[in-house]
Amino acid sequence: MSILSLPGARVSIRRSDSEPRATAWAVAARRTVTGWIARSRQRRALREIAENNDFHLLKDIGVSQEEAFREAEKPFWRR
Numbered sequence: 001m002s003i004l005s006l007p008g009a010r011v012s013i014r015r016s017d018s019e020p021r022a023t024a025w026a027v028a029a030r031r032t033v034t035g036w037i038a039r040s041r042q043r044r045a046l047r048e049i050a051e052n053n054d055f056h057l058l059k060d061i062g063v064s065q066e067e068a069f070r071e072a073e074k075p076f077w078r079r
Contacts, residue, residue, distance in 0.1 A: 040076040047072035 049057050050068035058068055 036076045039079075043072045043074065043076065 046063075046068050050065050050072065053065070055065070058065060063071070
C-alpha cells in the first residue's frame with residue numbers, strides 16, 4: 001500500500017496496490033483501441049485512393065494499386 005501526501009495538506013489518500021495495475025490496463029486498452037481506429041481510417045483512405053485510380057498518389061507512398069487493395073482488405077486489428 002502506498003500513501004499519497006499533498007504538500008501543505010493534512011489529508012493523506014491511501015490507494016490499494018491494484019489501482020496502478022488497473023490504471024495501466026485502462027491506458028493500454030485505450031492505446032489499442034485508438035490504434036485500431038487510426039488503422040481503420042488509414043486503410044479506408046488507402047482504398048479510396050486505389051479505387052479512384054490516383055496512381056500519382058500511390059506512387060508517392062510507394063505502393064501499387066494491388067498492394068493498396070491488399071492492405072485495405074486487412075481487418076483493422078491486424079498489422
